[in-house]
Amino acid sequence: MSVARWRAMQQLLLFRLRSVIREPSALFWTFVFPILTSVALGIAFQDPGTTQIKVALAPGPGEVQLAQRLASPPLSVERSEVEQAYKDLEIGLVSAVVVPGEHYTQLVLNPTQSDTPLVRCLTRGALEKSPTAPATLQIQERLQASNGARYIDFLIPGLIGFGLLSFSLWGMGFSLVQMRIGKLLRRLLASPVRRGDVLFSFLLARMVLAPVEVGLLALFGHYLFKVPIRGSWVTLLGFGLLAAFCFAGLSLLTFSRAQNAESAGGLGNLVQMPMLILSGVFFSSSHFPRWLKPVIDLLPLTAVNDGLRAIMATGAGFTALLPAILLLSAWSVGSFALALYWFRWE
Amino acid sequence: MNASQAPIIDVQQLKKSYGDQVAVDGLDLRVQPGECVALLGPNGAGKTTTLEILQGMKAASGGTVRVLGREWATSANELRPLIGVQLQETHFYEKMTVEETVRLFRSFYPGGLTVDSAIGDVSLEEKRNAQIRTLSGGQKQRLSLAVALVGDPQLVFLDEPTTGLDPQSRHALWDVVRGLHSRGRTVLLTTHYMEEAEQLCDRIVFVDRGRVVAEGTPAELIARLAGAVVVEFEAWPEVALEQVTALAGVENARTTNGRVRLEVRELHRTLPALLDLVRGAGAELRLLETRKATLDDVFLTLTGRHLQENQETPKP
Numbered sequence: 196m197s198v199a200r201w202r203a204m205q206q207l208l209l210f211r212l213r214s215v216i217r218e219p220s221a222l223f224w225t226f227v228f229p230i231l232t233s234v235a236l237g238i239a240f241q242d243p244g245t246t247q248i249k250v251a252l253a254p255g256p257g258e259v260q261l262a263q264r265l266a267s268p269p270l271s272v273e274r275s276e277v278e279q280a281y282k283d284l285e286i287g288l289v290s291a292v293v294v295p296g297e298h299y300t301q302l303v304l305n306p307t308q309s310d311t312p313l314v315r316c317l318t319r320g321a322l323e324k325s326p327t328a329p330a331t332l333q334i335q336e337r338l339q340a341s342n343g344a345r346y347i348d349f350l351i352p353g354l355i356g357f358g359l360l361s362f363s364l365w366g367m368g369f370s371l372v373q374m375r376i377g378k379l380l381r382r383l384l385a386s387p388v389r390r391g392d393v394l395f396s397f398l399l400a401r402m403v404l405a406p407v408e409v410g411l412l413a414l415f416g417h418y419l420f421k422v423p424i425r426g427s428w429v430t431l432l433g434f435g436l437l438a439a440f441c442f443a444g445l446s447l448l449t450f451s452r453a454q455n456a457e458s459a460g461g462l463g464n465l466v467q468m469p470m471l472i473l474s475g476v477f478f479s480s481s482h483f484p485r486w487l488k489p490v491i492d493l494l495p496l497t498a499v500n501d502g503l504r505a506i507m508a509t510g511a512g513f514t515a516l517l518p519a520i521l522l523l524s525a526w527s528v529g530s531f532a533l534a535l536y537w538f539r540w541e
Numbered sequence: 542m543n544a545s546q547a548p549i550i551d552v553q554q555l556k557k558s559y560g561d562q563v564a565v566d567g568l569d570l571r572v573q574p575g576e577c578v579a580l581l582g583p584n585g586a587g588k589t590t591t592l593e594i595l596q597g598m599k600a601a602s603g604g605t606v607r608v609l610g611r612e613w614a615t616s617a618n619e620l621r622p623l624i625g626v627q628l629q630e631t632h633f634y635e636k637m638t639v640e641e642t643v644r645l646f647r648s649f650y651p652g653g654l655t656v657d658s659a660i661g662d663v664s665l666e667e668k669r670n671a672q673i674r675t676l677s678g679g680q681k682q683r684l685s686l687a688v689a690l691v692g693d694p695q696l697v698f699l700d701e702p703t704t705g706l707d708p709q710s711r712h713a714l715w716d717v718v719r720g721l722h723s724r725g726r727t728v729l730l731t732t733h734y735m736e737e738a739e740q741l742c743d744r745i746v747f748v749d750r751g752r753v754v755a756e757g758t759p760a761e762l763i764a765r766l767a768g769a770v771v772v773e774f775e776a777w778p779e780v781a782l783e784q785v786t787a788l789a790g791v792e793n794a795r796t797t798n799g800r801v802r803l804e805v806r807e808l809h810r811t812l813p814a815l816l817d818l819v820r821g822a823g824a825e826l827r828l829l830e831t832r833k834a835t836l837d838d839v840f841l842t843l844t845g846r847h848l849q850e851n852q853e854t855p856k857p
Contacts, residue, residue, distance in 0.1 A: 199651055206648035209641075217636040303697065369746040377632025386594055387621035387692070423759070541598075 204392055204399070205268040206265035208243050212402030214370055223367050225404070229358040229412050235305035237347045237420050248290045248314055249273055255295030261294070265293065280480045293322070348423065355409055356438065360470060361495055363409065363442035364463045367397055368450040373457040381541040391535055398443040398531070405439030406432045407450045413507070425510030434506060434516060438499040441527040445495065454539075470496035491531035495526045507518035547610055549574050549696055549727045550595060556603035557590050563591040566751035567604070574695075577728040579738035579740075581836065582748035583848055588731035589629060591748070592700050595729070596626050609695060622650050625694035627685050629701050635674040639665055641756070642673065643687050650692030659691040663717050679710025685815045686717055697721060699730035703737060703738070715740055733848050736834035745836065762839050768792040768804035771838055772811065775800050775828040776819050784822075788814045793842065804834065 215221050250265050251273050251443035252258060258274075265272045273280075275288060280292040284305050291314050294301040302318055304311050328487050336464040374380045382391055409432055416422035424431065473480055473487070474496035483491060491497050498519040513520075550572035565587040573580050593599040594606060597613040597620060606612065611620055620671040633642050643656050654662070658708040660669050663683040668676060676684065682702060689697055702718065703711040718741050722728055732738055738745045741761045746756040750809050755762060763769065764779045770788075777799075783802055783855045786794045793804040808831060837848050 199648075203648040206645045210637065210645050213641070214634055215636055229767075372806075373632075378628055378630055379632055379634070381635075382600070382626070382631045382688075383629055385621075386646055386649045387618070387625040405852060 197320065198427070200389070200392065201283070203388055207386070207388075207393060207396035208399050208403070209369075211396050212403060215349065215366065215400070218315060221362075223410060225358070225362045225421070226235065226367060226411055230355045230415050231346070231409075233351055233354050233412065233416060234419075236350055237416075247271055248317060249288070249319055251275050251283055251289040251292045251416040252313075253277040253280055253292065253294045256297055258295050261293060261295055261300070261322070267321050270317055272387065279481075282479060291318050303371060311327075331439050347416065347420045347478070348508060349504065351420070351422045352507050353414065353500050355412050355435070356474070356496055356499040356503055357471065357476045358408055359405060359435065359438050359499065360442045360445075362404075363401060363439065364467055367401060367443060368446040368463060369387065369459060370399065371447070371450050372453050372456060374388055375453070375539070375541065376455065384540045390538070390540070394535060394538065396446055397447060398440055401439045401443035402436050403436045409435030422507065424507050426506035426512065427510075430512060430516070431503070431506050434499075434502055434520075437520060437527075438495075438502075441495050441499075441523045441530075444527045444530035444534065448530040448537070451534045451537045452539045470494050473497070493522070495529050497521055498522045546573055548572060548607075549576075549609055550729060551607040552591075552595070552604065554604035555594065555601055555606060557587075557594060557599070557600050559563060563723055564751055565594070565601075568748070568753055570750060570753065572727060572729055572745060574727055575725050576744060577722045577730070578744045579742040580737065580748050581745050581840075581848065582735065583733055583846060586748045587660070587751035588748050589700055590751075592691035592698055592729070594655055594697045596624065596698055597621070602652040622652075622692055624810055625697040627682075627689040627697070627699045627702060629704070631685050633673050633681075633684065633688075636672050637671050638678070639684055639687075640669045642684065643691055644747045646688045647691045647786065652807050653692040654690065656691070659687045662690060662720065663687040664713070670690075677710065679706050679713060681715060682706060682710070682714055685795050686714070690721070693853075694726070696727045696729070699728065701733070705735065711737070727812075735840075735848055739836060746841055747843065749846065755839070759836060762836060763834050765836050766792075766804055766839055766842060768806040770805045770808050771788060771806070771832055771834050772803040772805050772815070773800060773828070773830045773832075774803075774815070774819075774826060775820075776824040776826050777822050778822070780818060780822050780824055784818060785851050787817070788818065790814075800828070804838070805831075836853070 215225070248270050250270055252262055252265060253276065254274070262272050262274065275283065275360045277292075277294060278287065281290045281303070286305065290305075292303040294303065296339050300313070300322065302322070304315055380393075384390070413422075413424060413431060418423050443464065449462050450459055453462055473483065474494050475498070480491050480497060502511070502516050502519040506517060548571045550570060552568060552570040555568040555570075556563070556707075557566050568587065568591055570591070576837075578594060582588055590599065594601050595608055597617055601612075608620060609623055613620060622666065637645070639660060640656060643659050647653060647656055647659070651759075660666055663686050665680060665683055665687060668680060673681065673684065686699070686702070689699070699718065703714050706714065714760070718728065718730070722741070728741075729772070730741065742757060744756065745762060747754045747762070755765065779799060780798055782801070785791065785803065788811055790805050790807040791803050792806055795802055812831070816826075840846070841846050
């Protein structure tokens with residue numbers, strides 16, 4: 196990039212940043228709103244402590260007797276399929292999973308949950324109290340692969356991902372539509388600036404702000420709710436950058452032709468709503484039927500949320516994130532190229 | 542005007558249509574270096590569309606357009622830095638300051654004015670650190686002019702630069718445009734205000750329904766009228782138009798809604814005769830006005846329309 200072109204890019208970037216920093220309402224929605232949401236939900240779904248410990252019981256030989264034994268307070272039993280039970284264990288919806296077998300019964304615990312020793316003790320006690328206790332009771336402890344254990348551990352990365360998407364669509368996208376309505380885009384077009392540089396400055400501005408958005412909410416969750424951040428900060432912020440870049444491209448594409456605020460609102464929701472529901476922001480996407488999974492896995496917000504959770508809960512590094520990085524890069528390049536092609540300047 | 546000099550703008554048989562609607566219908570235009578030329582015509586005459594094609598913002602449907610000796614289709618990247626553009630309306634970002642906005646646009650040009658001198662040229666020094674939302678309409682237009690000038694263009698396009706401004710702001714903007722012209726820049730502007738064209742430009746091009754209907758200096762255009770003085774009157778009961786036309790010195794007469802408008806060569810002969818006619822018919826004179834013919838009179842005679850009629854009519 197030539198010096199002159201870089202100077203133009205610098206000015207365009209300043210222009211974009213000013214348009215965020217000088218809008219108090221944009222700052223509120225970007226930085227304060229996600230924090231308020233996490234406080235509200237974090238309090239609402241706080242760990243209820245030992246008053247009730249849910250144990251998931253999978254189908255298998257002798258399950259009826261096992262269910263009777265486990266149903267002794269403070270334990271309560273939930274019957275569910277093995278896979279669903281493991282997923283619930285991952286995100287802390289249940290504290291233990293019991294899988295009956297021909298020769299032994301498996302007790303699966305999640306060591307990232309804070310009350311694991313108590314759960315182990317109580318569940319074992321309940322299973323062994325019967326005279327017909329199985330000869331062997333194997334206790335298997337597993338590190339669940341991708342998530343922290345409590346709801347708030349699940350929620351914070353989801354809110355970070357959703358915040359990145361949401362600000363790209365509403366903050367950046369709306370300002371783009373405003374520039375089109377006010378003929379500022381057209382005025383830019385009448386100057387010698389390169390079209391691609393104007394659009395790229397939108398992406399760059401998002402990348403400058405993204406580490407602040409990600410860092411602020413992650414630190415907040417970490418200090419207020421003790422949400423673990425097991426991965427490195429470099430990985431977390433770097434992944435956040437890529438996510439912001441990708442969503443900014445998606446936003447450019449979404450609003451590449453919108454002529455007024457009404458159609459922009461509709462388009463924004465059209466893009467945001469499916470991902471808000473399917474990509475595991477407030478609840479796990481494993482609740483959706485299996486046939487939907489390939490679609491869900493292709494959504495960029497799914498990759499972002501799963502990636503952020505992996506970094507925060509299990510300390511995932513570059514290699515583990517590679518599939519997500521590739522998917523997000525593909526979305527970024529694809530949407531930026533299409534946006535550049537379709538873009539309406541007036 | 543030096544005929545041997547290559548024109549800065551050379552347009553031949555320009556056509557532009559949107560579906561069935563014809564916006565520009567065979568327009569010819571030549572602008573020489575250093576000239577200030579006004580495209581004067583009512584709303585919807587095709588002025589803005591012509592300008593947009595000359596600025597490389599729209600493609601022509603037909604005809605040839607050469608700007609600074611080049612064509613947009615092949616030389617857009619060379620042409621952009623050489624022209625300055627003021628759109629009819631641009632909403633710059635309200636919370637950027639005047640200086641920040643000028644600096645942003647300055648960064649797009651390889652050369653040009655300093656930010657200070659661009660702001661100075663439009664007399665916005667006092668507002669340089671003010672956010673745009675605090676500027677008046679006239680100040681915003683001057684900012685938009687500063688943005689058009691900051692690349693030090695050879696050719697400046699101004700699209701209705703003073704539409705919607707109060708008289709004081711209009712005069713302030715005119716001063717800026719006169720300054721441009723006196724520094725030898727070529728200016729092409731559109732307007733539907735005849736005073737604006739008369740005050741600022743060497744040459745006026747009348748545009749109506751997508752064509753040039755006449756062009757020349759303001760004096761040349763007014764000289765096209767047979768009479769240099771206009772008399773307007775209203776009488777009750779109305780006097781027959783044939784009788785008025787037959788009066789001494791009347792070159793042209795037309796009546797609209799009871800008001801009669803005469804183009805007159807010798808006022809001292811026509812006026813007494815007119816008064817006699819009204820008195821003789823037993824009519825009462827409700828209004829009588831005499832004035833020098835204006836560009837609007839010329840336009841009316843040529844096209845049957847006023848320059849500023851139906852100002853509310855939306856543009857095509």
